[in-house]
Amino acid sequence: MAKGIEIRTSPHLKRVMSVDKIMRTVVLALLPICAFSVYQFGLSALLLLTTTTAVAVLTEWFFARASGKGNTVSDWSVVITGLLLGLTLPPGFPLWMAAVAAFVGVALGKALFGGLGYNVMNPALVGRAFVQAAFPVAITTWTPAFAPGRFAELIPSTLTLPFMQPIPVADWVAGLQMDGWTGATPLAIQKFQHIELPASDVFTGMIAGSAGETSALLILICGLWLAWQRMLDIRIPLSVLAGAALMALPFWLLDPGHYPSPWFVLSSGGLMLAAWFMASDMVASPVTARGAIIYGLFIGMLTVVIRLFGGLVEGVMYAILIGNAVGPLISSWTQPRVYGATKKAKESE
Amino acid sequence: MKDQSAVLDSNLAPRDGKGSELMKRMQKGLVRLFNGHKTFDHGIYPIEHKELTAHKPIRRMPFADELVIPLQQHKGRPAIPLVKVGQEVVRGEPIAVADHFVSVPMHAPATGVIRAIGLAPTAEGPKTQAIYLKVYHAASQEVLYDLERDPERMTGQEIIEAVQDAGLVGLGGGAFPSHVKMKPAAGHVIETVLVNGCECEPYLTCDHRIMLEQTDALVRGIMMAIKATRAERAIIGVEDNKLDAVAHLRARLPKDLPISVEAVQSKYPQGAEKMLIKALLGREVPVGGLPADVGVAVFNVGTLAQMGDLLPKTRGLIERVVTVSGPAVKNPGNFLVPIGTPVRFLLEQVGLKGPVGEVILGGPMMGMAVSSLDVPVTKPVSGVVALEPEHPDLGQRQVYPCIKCGECLNACPISLNPSMLGELAVAREYESMAGEYNLDQCFECGCCAYVCPSNIPLTQYFRIAKSINRDAAARHYDARHPDPHPHHYDRHKDNKTHH
Numbered sequence: 086m087a088k089g090i091e092i093r094t095s096p097h098l099k100r101v102m103s104v105d106k107i108m109r110t111v112v113l114a115l116l117p118i119c120a121f122s123v124y125q126f127g128l129s130a131l132l133l134l135t136t137t138t139a140v141a142v143l144t145e146w147f148f149a150r151a152s153g154k155g156n157t158v159s160d161w162s163v164v165i166t167g168l169l170l171g172l173t174l175p176p177g178f179p180l181w182m183a184a185v186a187a188f189v190g191v192a193l194g195k196a197l198f199g200g201l202g203y204n205v206m207n208p209a210l211v212g213r214a215f216v217q218a219a220f221p222v223a224i225t226t227w228t229p230a231f232a233p234g235r236f237a238e239l240i241p242s243t244l245t246l247p248f249m250q251p252i253p254v255a256d257w258v259a260g261l262q263m264d265g266w267t268g269a270t271p272l273a274i275q276k277f278q279h280i281e282l283p284a285s286d287v288f289t290g291m292i293a294g295s296a297g298e299t300s301a302l303l304i305l306i307c308g309l310w311l312a313w314q315r316m317l318d319i320r321i322p323l324s325v326l327a328g329a330a331l332m333a334l335p336f337w338l339l340d341p342g343h344y345p346s347p348w349f350v351l352s353s354g355g356l357m358l359a360a361w362f363m364a365s366d367m368v369a370s371p372v373t374a375r376g377a378i379i380y381g382l383f384i385g386m387l388t389v390v391i392r393l394f395g396g397l398v399e400g401v402m403y404a405i406l407i408g409n410a411v412g413p414l415i416s417s418w419t420q421p422r423v424y425g426a427t428k429k430a431k432e433s434e
Numbered sequence: 435m436k437d438q439s440a441v442l443d444s445n446l447a448p449r450d451g452k453g454s455e456l457m458k459r460m461q462k463g464l465v466r467l468f469n470g471h472k473t474f475d476h477g478i479y480p481i482e483h484k485e486l487t488a489h490k491p492i493r494r495m496p497f498a499d500e501l502v503i504p505l506q507q508h509k510g511r512p513a514i515p516l517v518k519v520g521q522e523v524v525r526g527e528p529i530a531v532a533d534h535f536v537s538v539p540m541h542a543p544a545t546g547v548i549r550a551i552g553l554a555p556t557a558e559g560p561k562t563q564a565i566y567l568k569v570y571h572a573a574s575q576e577v578l579y580d581l582e583r584d585p586e587r588m589t590g591q592e593i594i595e596a597v598q599d600a601g602l603v604g605l606g607g608g609a610f611p612s613h614v615k616m617k618p619a620a621g622h623v624i625e626t627v628l629v630n631g632c633e634c635e636p637y638l639t640c641d642h643r644i645m646l647e648q649t650d651a652l653v654r655g656i657m658m659a660i661k662a663t664r665a666e667r668a669i670i671g672v673e674d675n676k677l678d679a680v681a682h683l684r685a686r687l688p689k690d691l692p693i694s695v696e697a698v699q700s701k702y703p704q705g706a707e708k709m710l711i712k713a714l715l716g717r718e719v720p721v722g723g724l725p726a727d728v729g730v731a732v733f734n735v736g737t738l739a740q741m742g743d744l745l746p747k748t749r750g751l752i753e754r755v756v757t758v759s760g761p762a763v764k765n766p767g768n769f770l771v772p773i774g775t776p777v778r779f780l781l782e783q784v785g786l787k788g789p790v791g792e793v794i795l796g797g798p799m800m801g802m803a804v805s806s807l808d809v810p811v812t813k814p815v816s817g818v819v820a821l822e823p824e825h826p827d828l829g830q831r832q833v834y835p836c837i838k839c840g841e842c843l844n845a846c847p848i849s850l851n852p853s854m855l856g857e858l859a860v861a862r863e864y865e866s867m868a869g870e871y872n873l874d875q876c877f878e879c880g881c882c883a884y885v886c887p888s889n890i891p892l893t894q895y896f897r898i899a900k901s902i903n904r905d906a907a908a909r910h911y912d913a914r915h916p917d918p919h920p921h922h923y924d925r926h927k928d929n930k931t932h933h
């Protein structure tokens with residue numbers, strides 16, 4: 086029986102948990118949100134999500150092979166990137182632009198840094214930020230949810246040929262004869278016309294917006310489930326939301342006619358999706374417990390500042406990218422206090 | 435990178451269906467939420483597997499044909515042999531003497547003849563000096579070295595000397611000579627003796643059985659420790675997965691003694707000295723300090739029970755209680771094992787279900803896998819855990835880059851940043867690991883590697899980094915001090931407390 090005994094080092098036990106399992110669970114949590122987006126926006130949303138995910142996966146596969154890393158697609162993290170990116174784009178976004186976004190996100194946002202674990206910023210947001218700058222018109226062209234025939238026909242702009250201007254959708258939208266459609270998201274309506282749509286509609290997703298940002302309620306449920314599975318640090322989304330609400334509150338109290346209510350701030354735009362699924366990206370957020378809270382609050386507040394005072398309608402994407410950038414700094418400020426360390430000992434070091 | 439090789443908990447989980455395991459876990463969770471037992475920060479909740487042996491009374495293990503008694507089974511300097519090859523010895527007779535203060539003597543664990551004195555494989559190292567004792571199976575194996583004395587009449591100093599003469603060391607795994615702990619450096623006052631009955635390592639139940647079965651000896655030992663350290667009181671800390679032991683001890687403790695029993699949360703590594711001090715007294719041993727700095731001396735229940743048993747008879751430590759368990763073992767149990775019994779003999783006695791993968795001395799979180807089954811049970815070995823060979827599927831567990839999930843930070847009982855330390859280790863920045871990120875405070879408890887979803891062998895990285903730093907420091911020291919003091923033993927350098 087002495088034959089073949091194994092020698093390893095302690096600890097000889099290991100928790101049943103692995104990176105690919107965490108990532109698979111996040112994908113699972115995103116699927117209902119994707120499904121709702123397809124239900125709202127029809128075939129175009131389906132094609133959009135498929136495109137971003139497929140291109141993201143292919144890009145990852147290509148760079149992993151090129152750098153001799155073996156198969157890194159199997160850790161599933163790139164699927165999250167693809168889905169998230171698809172969810173942040175307008176449903177009628179031309180597919181070729183979406184492919185560019187996915188490629189840029191994974192190539193520049195992830196592979197360039199050395200792949201999973203080394204990326205400083207959330208790759209989906211890098212891709213999104215790139216197309217925001219490159220295609221400012223397409224990225225703000227919204228189409229109505231629940232358009233009749235959405236499962237039979239595509240939004241015309243979806244199939245824009247590569248390197249062509251998107252096909253204008255105005256005529257198509259007019260043809261739908263949807264009452265009250267203005268082509269603007271609730272955030273834009275609030276920002277430029279100071280009319281606040283009923284938060285309950287916004288919260289449940291019965292409005293215009295990007296493919297996956299429109300139902301705060303559903304995103305909340307999926308996020309809570311993920312936290313319940315202990316695969317998401319709930320401190321981050323909670324502090325993002327708290328930061329946003331706290332920042333919005335004084336302005337709204339001063340001038341409710343002009344500024345949005347904290348409730349509206351929370352349920353509109355991409356804040357929910359960003360708070361639960363993007364700010365909480367483990368790799369790009371601080372690793373320390375206190376750091377996570379500071380980072381979350383920072384992103385939440387910055388989002389509101391950009392929304393209220395910046396030129397952009399939605400600020401959360403940039404807020405997170407900036408948060409990602411300062412994340413390592415926050416981490417190093419918030420190193421845990423070591424057992425038995427006294428203030429004196431620290432100073433004398 | 436190759437897989438970091440540890441056995442998944444699921445592999446070891448009792449196979450009686452998932453549902454019951456889930457129920458158990460939920461129950462545990464509820465207890466944790468509402469019981470309010472004291473604890474320390476962070477830590478982990480590995481599956482305990484204590485049900486395999488917790489109900490098994492201590493039984494005597496027969497003598498193997500040959501016992502191997504390493505001269506260094508403790509921290510400090512090795513003992514010096516007193517016997518010659520071919521000499522016959524009687525069970526209990528001293529066979530090696532202590533070399534200076536931080537060292538302990540050895541006693542013959544059986545009646546027999548010294549076959550050889552030479553190198554032997556041990557858990558501590560590949561080869562250390564050891565005495566080979568051939569056992570006379572026909573002999574009565576009675577201990578003839580008895581001398582009754584009344585511990586009540588002994589002074590504290592006499593107790594300290596008697597503890598050294600008995601060869602007592604930390605039986606929880608620390609192996610630090612007990613008498614040294616009783617005599618703190620000048621200027622330190624021991625106010626409280628903490629009695630460590632936590633036994634937080636999975637599988638191990640020997641301390642549990644000792645608390646139940648050797649209560650009187652334990653209480654005697656505690657009183658001796660109080661006297662020797664001049665402490666005011668003693669607190670027995672027991673994890674709340676052993677509430678039967680808590681109740682038993684409370685019922686058996688004489689009311690007039692300054693000893694109390696306190697349940698602490700069942701959480702690994704509750705049995706580490708620093709964690710127990712934090713949980714019971716709310717104090718933290720300062721960085722680089724010793725428990726004496728906060729007025730505490732910590733002793734394991736097994737050590738004190740032996741003390742209470744041996745000192746009144748003027749005997750030496752020749753056997754100890756060992757839990758032999760693990761998924762590969764047919765008849766797990768708690769055994770009174772003669773020091774020096776080869777692991778192979780123990781496993782033959784309990785029977786194996788099939789092939790074994792790893793055999794671990796101590797518990798699976800901090801214990802060492804043996805390289806040979808000829809390795810003997812020594813004084814600090816509280817358990818022998820035999821695991822099954824790793825399932826081929828699990829063997830391919832992939833190591834991923836750190837995904838900054840922060841689990842390791844939430845697990846580390848010392849509040850280090852294992853994620854950062856791991857990255858620095860890969861980058862070979864050993865100095866900044868120690869200088870900026872307190873590497874020296876890591877006591878290799880294994881919590882970080884246990885939780886890491888990327889399967890990064892963090893604890894092993896830290897072990898290597900520490901030894902590299904130690905070597906570098908030694909070279910530095912040698913270069914500046916042509917005549918180093920080999921007799922000097924510095925406990926600070928050896929920051930690895932077992933339990």
Ligand code: SF4
Binds near residue numbers: 876881
């Ligand atoms: S092995 Fe070291 S770093 Fe890891 S949890 Fe234990 S004390 Fe912390």
Ligand code: SF4
Binds near residue numbers: 886
């Ligand atoms: S547990 Fe592992 S993956 Fe998570 S932060 Fe620590 S080292 Fe990184």
